[in-house]
Amino acid sequence: MEESDKRARKEATIYEALGQHHYILPYLGLEISTVSRKGTTPMTWAIRLERAPHGCLRDYILKTATNPPKEQTRLELAVQFAEGVAHIHGCNVIWGDLSTRNALLFDNPRLKLCDFAESDLMDNYPRDWYGCEDRYCPPGSERPQFHDIGTMYCEVFALGTAIYEIVEWKVPYGPQATEDEVLDALVDGIWPQISSDNPAEGIIRRCWEYKYESSQQVVDDLKNLLCLRSITK
Numbered sequence: 001m002e003e004s005d006k007r008a009r010k011e012a013t014i015y016e017a018l019g020q021h022h023y024i025l026p027y028l029g030l031e032i033s034t035v036s037r038k039g040t041t042p043m044t045w046a047i048r049l050e051r052a053p054h055g056c057l058r059d060y061i062l063k064t065a066t067n068p069p070k071e072q073t074r075l076e077l078a079v080q081f082a083e084g085v086a087h088i089h090g091c092n093v094i095w096g097d098l099s100t101r102n103a104l105l106f107d108n109p110r111l112k113l114c115d116f117a118e119s120d121l122m123d124n125y126p127r128d129w130y131g132c133e134d135r136y137c138p139p140g141s142e143r144p145q146f147h148d149i150g151t152m153y154c155e156v157f158a159l160g161t162a163i164y165e166i167v168e169w170k171v172p173y174g175p176q177a178t179e180d181e182v183l184d185a186l187v188d189g190i191w192p193q194i195s196s197d198n199p200a201e202g203i204i205r206r207c208w209e210y211k212y213e214s215s216q217q218v219v220d221d222l223k224n225l226l227c228l229r230s231i232t233k
Contacts, residue, residue: 002043004043004044004046005043005044007117008030008031008044008046008047009030009044010117011047011116011117011119012027012030012044012047014093014116014119014120015027015047015116017091017092017093017121018087018088018091018093018116019091021084021087022110022112023080023081023083023084023087023110023111023112023113024084024087024088024112024113024114025049025050025052025104025112025113025114026049026050026112027047027048027049028047028048028049028050029047029048030044030046030047030048031044031046031047031048032044049114050112052104052105052106052112052114053105053106053107054104054105054106054107054109055104055105056100056101056102056103056104056105057077057081057100057101057103057104057105057111057166058099058100058101058103058165058171060105061100061165061166061169061170061171062171062175064169065169065170065175068169069109069169071167071199071229072226072229072230073109074166074167074169075167075199075200075222075225075226075229076226077109077111077166078162078163078166078167078200078222079219079222079223079226080110080111081100081103081111081113081159081162081163081166082159082163082215082218082219082222083219084103084111084112084113085098085113085155085159085215085218086214086215086216086218086219088113088119088215089152089155089214089215089216090216092121092122092123093116093119093120093121093122094119094120094121094122094125094151094152094155095113095116095118095119095155096116096118096119096120096125096130096131096132096155097115097116097117097118097119097131097132097133098132098136098155098158098159098162099132099133099135099136099158099162100162100165100166101115101133102114102115103162118131122151122152125151126151127151128146128147128148129145129146129147130145130147130151130154130155130158131145132145132154132155132158134179134182134183134186135161135171135172135173135182136157136158136161136162136172137157137158137186138154138157138186138208139185139186139187139188139189139190139191140186140187140189141186141187142183142187144183144186149210152214153210155215156207156210156212156214156215156218157207157208157210159207159215159218160203160204160205160206160207160208160218161192161204161207161208163200163203163204163207163218163222164192164194164198164200164204167198167199167200167204168192168194168195168198172192173185173190173192191208199225199229200222200225202221203218203221203222203225206218206221
């Protein structure tokens with residue numbers, strides 16, 4: 001119970017640091033246990049958040065893989081995701097568990113990012129470790145979460161993979177791949193395959209090649225791309 005209390009309160013401080021933003025799931029408070037020993041502080045067992053009506057983005061991608069949304073919609077979702085990440089960074093926070101698993105869907109469609117249990121302030125986050133899922137890690141290492149390139153570059157790399165997943169509308173390395181199979185692919189230096197007609201290929205590759213200094217630069221490029229595609233359609 002003490003560990004649950006500690007984790008919930010830590011995540012709550014991250015939500016409070018992020019404040020209100022249209023692409024961040026609203027934080028509504030702590031869930032406090034009604035049972036406590038006399039003279040002790042009541043324990044928190046969870047945080048209270050806005051309910052998402054349509055589940056997470058990854059599940060939606062998997063469910064509609066054979067009938068994906070139009071390119072315009074996918075690019076708009078990629079912009080929303082990146083804007084949410086840029087806001088997180090603007091609040092001096094590293095998300096850590098950046099993934100479409102932690103992007104919840106609302107009507108229109110609209111995204112709100114969530115799950116900051118593994119997040120921390122930039123100054124407190126580990127310097128040589130980044131805790132995203134293996135699918136979002138750079139290929140070429142037996143220990144993909146460990147790095148020597150800087151945490152922000154790792155998070156922007158992961159953002160590039162999220163953009164890949166959203167625009168390609170498929171999970172990196174395939175939905176059927178086990179954790180061991182994904183790790184084997186990373187060790188072998190295998191990259192997710194970008195389609196030749198992916199309009200965001202250049203942005204994705206710049207994320208993967210550590211060309212961006214910030215997630216806001218990614219947002220700017222995605223918005224420019226979306227505007228250009230809208231004009232030429």
